[in-house]
Amino acid sequence: MNFCDLNKQYQAYQQEIDAAIHSVINSSSFINGKEIELLESELASFTGVNHAISCSSGTDALLLALMALEVKPGDEVICPAFSFIASASMIEFYKATPVFVDVSPIDFNIDPKRIEEKITPKTKGIIAVSLYGQCADMDAINAIAKEYGLWVIEDGAQSFGAKYHGKRSCSLTEIATTSFFPAKPLGCYGDGGAVFTNNDELAEKVKTFRSHGQTKRYIHKYIGINGRMDTLQAAILRVKLKHFEDEITNRQKAAEQYYKQLNGHVLLPEIVENRESVWAQYTIGVSQRNELKTKLAQESIPTAVHYPLILPHQEAFRNNVSAQELFEVSELLSETVLSLPMHGLITIEEINQVANAIINNI
Template sequence: MQFIDLKTQYLAYQAEIDAAMKDVVDTVRFINGPWIGDLERDLAAFVGVKHAIGVSSGTDALLALLMSWGIGPGDEVITTAFTFIATAEVIALVGAKPVFVDIEPDTLNIDPVKVEAAITPNTKLILPVSLYGQCADYVALNAIGAKYGIPVLEDACQSLGSSFQGKRSCALTEAAATSFFPAKPLGCFGDGGMVFTDNDELAEKVRQVKDHGQSARYQHGFLGINGRLDSIQAAVLGAKLPHFQDEIDARQRIANRYIEGLQGHVQTPIIRAGNISVFAQFTVRVANRDAVQKVMGEHGVPTAVHYPIPLPHQPVFKAIRAKSGEAEPCFPESEKAAAEVMSLPMHPFLSEADQDKVVETLIQAVKGA
């Protein structure tokens, strides 16, 4: 059984993917080929924004936006304590201070009440994550941003394809960043990412930042990065995109079947009214996780933990705090989640037979743990 079955997906679309990749190779337009512009156009239309800018990874999408906004030393960026390190890593890389806040106990997304409490005169950005494929509360978060004149950036690296109150993820804030890492809901065959915005000026700045700060050939007005999306990855994504909505629908069916089968046995994802999650992960919460995972593994059922250590407790951020003499913070909801979360196999090609095995094995494992 596969945790994420990329091979079956490839075989399903093999003719289209192979043809797209062959087209790139035949024309040898590996950098800045037309497939990038086509993908940007199609994904901007899919999301519902004016601008989509292809970049080399989800991390670089976040980094390019922070650089475009001029965020740097002395600035603070509020973000969640419970996510993958890239979200906070880019804040530190530009010299700003990540200000971590705790999460909601049900959705595990950033808590807007705690966001507002963390705002200071140095706050320059609010950076929520739409965790596990469900959008955070952008009504509340955007209202806070508007109240204090602070932009909100959606880290949508797990949520492309989801929606919030009728609008797509990546169209909910001043700008958004997503990832095309192979395991993402829409993944390429390597690293890739994209920036989304309706802001013309910001879009142009991002286009320059991701190409060495270049406004015209060999004209560099500021420092940028080598953050281009390459043609092969854009071509693969372009071949996959026509199937994406069907895959999102399949993820809904599979998630609903998980929720029905596991009801009363473990805590399943809580999806807020008005939200459609893309279920980048299907993450349950269990006590005695190590024992449960051991039993699952013995029965051939793969599991994963996203994420076992809250970001403020990662060694790199502990070291940064130690240099400034800051006290060790406490994030009770993030710490509790980190000890309990466990992700189950989730992909659009998961068979009912395999899913039944996952459900049955998990129920038995929880009973015996």
């Protein structure tokens, strides 16, 4: 059994993927080939936004969004304490200050009730990570941002394809980002990402920044980065996007089966009303996490811990957080979460095998 069975997915779409790859190779248009523009149009249509700008990774997508929003050294940006490091690290990379907020015990995303107490005159925006495949409480977050004149980025690296009140993740804020890392719900065969916006000006800035700040060949308006997606990755993503809706449906059926089997045995993820998760991970909570992880490994069942150390306790952010500051929910999650096998082609039989092993070992 695989935690995320990319080979099974490749076998399912092999003819289409191979044809797409060979088409790019035959054209020799490895950078800025026609597949880039086609993918961007399809991603924009899928999410319901005016602009989808592909780029080299989900991390670079965050950096490009911050560049377009003109974040400056010394600015403060609010972000969740429990998450992957990318969102907070790009704030720090830009010489701004990540201000950590504890997460909700319901959806594990940044807790809107705790945001206002962290706002200062230096606060410029909020990065709301949609963790494990479920969007954060974007209405509440956007309302706070509007009241205080802040921008909001939805980091949809784990939630691309999810819905919030009927709208797709990455269409819920003025600018949003996602990752196409291979293990994501929609993944390429390397690194890749995208920025989404309805704002024409922001879109133009992101496009310029991702290509060394040039407005036309060898004419540079800004200092930018080499943040382009390569054409091969775009071609692969276009194939996978055709099958994505079916994979989302299968992920949701898989999550329902996990719930049916494990309810009453461990802490299970909760999907808030008017939200649909894309189930990037199916993450449970269990008190003896490390012991269970070891026992499952002995039965050849792979698991992962997302994430074992909260961001405020990472050495990289040691200068940003008071030693007395508490992040109680985040710390509890870091000690108890365990992610189970989940992917777009997982079977009910595989889920039952994992569930039975958990029940027999707790």
